Amino acid sequence: MKVPFSWLKQYVDIDVTAQELEDKLFGCGFEVEELIDLGGEISKVVVGVVTECVPQEGTHLHICKVDCGEYGHDIQISTGASNVYEGMHTPAALDGSTLPGGIKIKAKPLMGVESNGMLCSGEELGLNDDLYPGAEVYGLLDLPKDTVPGTPIQEVVGLDDYIFDISVTANRADCQSVLGIAREVAAVLGKPLKMPATDYTVSDTTDDRLSITVEAPDLCPRYIGHYVRNITPGPSPRWMKRQLALCGLRSISNVVDITNYVMLEIGQPMHAFDMDTLESCQIIVRRAKDGEEITTLD
Structure with a gap:
């Protein structure tokens, strides 16, 4: 695990x-x-601030001057990304840097103009939207404006x-x-263990449609169901998306994600059912019947 x-x-x-x-x-x-x-495969990739952005005539490129803090305040880098703009904070892979997959970045001319590195997308850093918001946008990764030039990118996007x-x-x-x-x-x-909070509020609301029957107690001695209402499906908070992604799961929705999160956190398997979409609200735990076929969720 x-x-x-x-x-x-x-x-x-x-x-x-x-x-x-x-x-x-x-x-x-x-x-x-x-x-x-x-972030072990990434080296010499830092926060860069685009201080100047000029289209290169006759090409799709922009010639940028990039402030990378202690690495240089006026580094020239060419990029073909369409979303680059003056004032943008974005990852800058400098001369001699390394990206995931062992990709080496060297200073070299692009369309006849010297480029001393590469401005990066989230994908080029091995990120997705669950690990860092906006990582799957086509083009350069647009970082917050309070990120400090020259900061190692691992610290900014959570790869440390x-x-x-x-x-x-x-x-x-x-x-x-x-x-x-x-x-x-x-x-x-020899340290104390900090237990996660398990407090919650129970209402008096019930739903008579919900019932649980265990017909194979030798295989499943205990199955618990709980009725929850007033749920608004939507995206999960960033911290939960990241935790799931680090464990190899993609975020689906807040309702699904919380069940996966609890399963990973405390080892309790969970699943959420939408009662309005089920033919029956009876949960029956049993062995399969001879010749029985099922359609899985995926």
Whole structure:
């Protein structure tokens, strides 16, 4: 299972590096199959501010002067991106930089004009909209105006993180969640565990259409359903999209995402059903019948 370092830190005050924690997890019996450095393939890519943007005559290119802080305040970079504009804050891959996939960026002429790097899209940094808003827009990644020129791009877009890919054995079902791993981390570091909030308000509203029957208690000894109303489907908050993306899940909607989030967080499988779209509001847990076929959700 994939466990983000940043998510673990929400439950434990971790005072060691990701590499040191990897060793400690090995020491207490957890096989870390891989420690993934999200921004490890990226080097010398920083926040750049386009201070001048002039179309290059006879081409689709724009010749830009870019302020990259300590790396240079007047770096000339050519770009073919149609959404570039003066005052734009965007990732600048400088001469000698590296992008995901081992792509090397070198200073070279473009259409006869010297270009000392490349301005980047979100895709070129390995991002999607769940990891960073606007990353899938066609063209350059438009960063907030308060980002500081010269700041490593990993710090700005959240790539300064690690993912622990942990092999959890079948006898440790209690560790098949971020909270379960965090409990082990707290123990090995001698730190207190911060439990997530589980408080909620119950109303008196019920719906008589909802019923649950378990016909195979040997396979499923317990199945719980809860009626929730006044739900407005929509996009999830940015922090939730990011957490799911780091664990390998794409955001779908707030209703679906919260069930996936809770499953990853505490290890409780969940699913949300829209009662208005079901033929019946009876949930029946049973074995398949001989010759029975089903259509899956996907």
